[in-house]
Every structure is written in structure tokens, then in C-alpha cells.
Amino acid sequence: MTAHPSLVLTDEVATALAEGAPVVALESTIISHGMPYPDNVAMATEVEGIVRTHGAVPATIAVLDGRPRIGLSADDLELLGSHPDVSKVSVRDLPYVVARGTHGATTVASTMRLASMAGIRVFVTGGLGGVHRGAPQSFDVSADLTELGRTPLAVVCAGVKSILDIGLTLETLETLGVPVLVNGSDEFPSFYSRSSGFRAPMRIDGAEEVAAVLRSSLDLGLPGGLVVAHPIPVEDEIPADEIGAVIARALADMDQRGITGKDATPYLLGRIVELTGGASLTANIALVRANARLGAEVAVALS
Numbered sequence: 001m002t003a004h005p006s007l008v009l010t011d012e013v014a015t016a017l018a019e020g021a022p023v024v025a026l027e028s029t030i031i032s033h034g035m036p037y038p039d040n041v042a043m044a045t046e047v048e049g050i051v052r053t054h055g056a057v058p059a060t061i062a063v064l065d066g067r068p069r070i071g072l073s074a075d076d077l078e079l080l081g082s083h084p085d086v087s088k089v090s091v092r093d094l095p096y097v098v099a100r101g102t103h104g105a106t107t108v109a110s111t112m113r114l115a116s117m118a119g120i121r122v123f124v125t126g127g128l129g130g131v132h133r134g135a136p137q138s139f140d141v142s143a144d145l146t147e148l149g150r151t152p153l154a155v156v157c158a159g160v161k162s163i164l165d166i167g168l169t170l171e172t173l174e175t176l177g178v179p180v181l182v183n184g185s186d187e188f189p190s191f192y193s194r195s196s197g198f199r200a201p202m203r204i205d206g207a208e209e210v211a212a213v214l215r216s217s218l219d220l221g222l223p224g225g226l227v228v229a230h231p232i233p234v235e236d237e238i239p240a241d242e243i244g245a246v247i248a249r250a251l252a253d254m255d256q257r258g259i260t261g262k263d264a265t266p267y268l269l270g271r272i273v274e275l276t277g278g279a280s281l282t283a284n285i286a287l288v289r290a291n292a293r294l295g296a297e298v299a300v301a302l303s
């Protein structure tokens with residue numbers, strides 16, 4: 001397929017896609033609103049390197065000066081990590097930032113959409129958005145889930161954080177017709193921890209098996225994507241009870257400050273880093289590294 005004409009691709013990404021070479025999409029909200037500077041820029045740069053080392057071309061996605069960009073330079077990553085006026089852009093925000101010519105960091109949902117418009121089939125991130133705790137009252141359900149139901153792309157992540165309601169998130173993914181694969185484990189992971197108390201909806205072992213499921217989904221003409229949950233490496237894990245107490249505190253602080261809507265996830269991520277004295281950031285970076293490697297292997301297996 002040819003990329004949508006509104007997208008701006010780097011030569012490297014355009015060539016790789018034209019040749020059917022492996023390409024891995026990466027999101028930018030994790031850079032601008034998910035981690036502090038300068039660790040965020042270092043992480044983004046390192047992750048691109050890991051994707052390359054494992055044989056694929058990285059395509060970090062963002063909107064810069066109103067233009068949806070597929071593949072970024074080192075200067076672009078620096079801007080996304082440090083510029084104060086980069087808004088968090090989910091699918092509903094895309095037309096607004098494009099029309100106004102401003103900068104936007106793309107979430108899982110909008111990155112999926114733009115990647116798919118470019119012809120990319122594999123996407124690596126840290127954690128997925130989902131159904132927030134208290135959603136039966138607040139209706140706060142991430143557009144990441146809706147997008148997974150309608151955009152055909154494999155999303156490699158470390159599961160969902162227990163800042164969310166993991167059970168309701170898995171139920172919603174089932175309703176939306178999204179396969180949830182867990183790599184190498186019978187339990188769905190909860191980002192910082194390999195355990196969550198929820199069984200893996202479907203288990204696979206290795207990149208070849210992920211690629212086979214993705215190919216089958218595409219062959220069947222199913223509209224949606226796949227969640228590929230990759231548990232954090234054992235040596236980087238934070239025990240569930242330890243991080244659970246921190247998350248409870250962060251959620252209470254958020255309620256007390258009256259933070260809701262699109263500001264909820266960035267606030268919680270930042271507060272957890274503060275409350276753990278940076279330990280959560282170390283774990284977060286470690287799991288993204290592991291995901292980058294698996295994602296590159298999936299893209300290679302697919303090509």
C-alpha cells in the first residue's frame with residue numbers, strides 16, 4: 001500500500017515500506033507526557049537503536065508543526081522531550097493540531113491510526129491505556145481500546161498498569177473483538193509486575209507465533225489489531241504489593257487534586273515516579289527495551 005498523502009515519512013521509512021522491509025512504529029506521548037526529561041529522550045533514542053539492532057527500521061510518530069510525521073530525527077526527539085508546548089494527542093485531537101499547525105505527542109490510539117495509514121503493522125510501546133478505575137461513574141475509557149477494535153496493527157506492550165481496572169480493560173477488549181496475546185506466560189502482566197491476577201486470554205511463545213496470529217487476522221479481513229502483552233523481565237520487576245501501595249497513593253492524590261480526563265494518565269505516571277524515587281522509571285525503561293526487541297522480531301518475522 002502507499003502511505004496516505006497527509007503523512008510525512010522519512011526517506012528511510014518510506015524506502016523500507018516500499019521494499020516490504022520490517023518497520024516498527026513507536027509512540028511519542030510516552031516521551032512528552034510519560035517520562036521526565038532527559039530520561040525520556042535517552043529512552044526514545046535507545047529504543048530506536050534496539051529496533052535497528054534487531055533488524056527493523058524504527059518509525060517514531062508525532063505531529064510537528066501540524067504535520068503527521070512517520071520517523072523522526074534526533075532534534076525532533078529532543079523537541080518532543082523538552083518543549084513545553086507539545087500537547088497530548090489522541091485520535092480525537094488529531095484534526096485540531098493538524099489544522100492549527102501545532103506540535104502533538106501521539107498516544108497509542110493516534111499512533112496506531114497514523115502508523116496504519118502509513119502501512120506499518122507492528123507498534124511498540126510501554127503500557128496501553130484502558131478502562132480507568134471508577135469508569136462506571138466517570139466513563140473514562142481510553143480511546144486506545146476503541147482504536148484496537150478498528151485498526152489492524154500488533155501493539156507490543158507490558159500489559160496495563162493497575163492505575164487502570166485491569167479486569168474491565170480485558171472485558172472491553174473482548175467486547176471489541178481484540179485478541180489479547182501474552183508472550184511466554186499464562187498470566188496477563190501488569191506493567192511493573194509479571195502478575196496481575198488475570199489469566200492470559202491467549203498465550204503465544206515468541207515472535208513467529210505473534211506474526212502468525214497477525215497474518216491470520218489480516219487474511220480474515222478482521223478490522224482490528226492485536227494486543228501483544230510482553231511481561232517485564234524478571235530481574236526488572238517491581239513486586240505487585242509494593243507498587244500497589246504506590247499506585248493507591250497516586251490515585252488518592254489525583255482525586256484530591258480533582259485531576260480527570262486526558263490529564264489523568266500523565267499525572268499518575270509522574271506521581272508514581274516521584275513516589276518511588278525513580279525506581280518505577282528504571283522499570284519502565286527496562287520493559288520498553290524488552291518490548292522493542294520483541295517488536296522488531298515480530299516485524300522481521302512478518303516481512
Ligand code: PSU
Pocket residue numbers: 027029030033034090106107108109126127128129130141142143144161191261262263265266269
Ligand atoms: N500508560 C503507560 N505509559 C504511557 C501511557 C499509558 O504506562 O505513556 C500513555 C500512552 O500514550 C497511552 C496514553 O496511549 O497514555 C493513554 O492515555 P489516556 O488514558 O488518556 O487515553
Ligand code: MN
Pocket residue numbers: 140141142143261262
Ligand atoms: Mn481518558
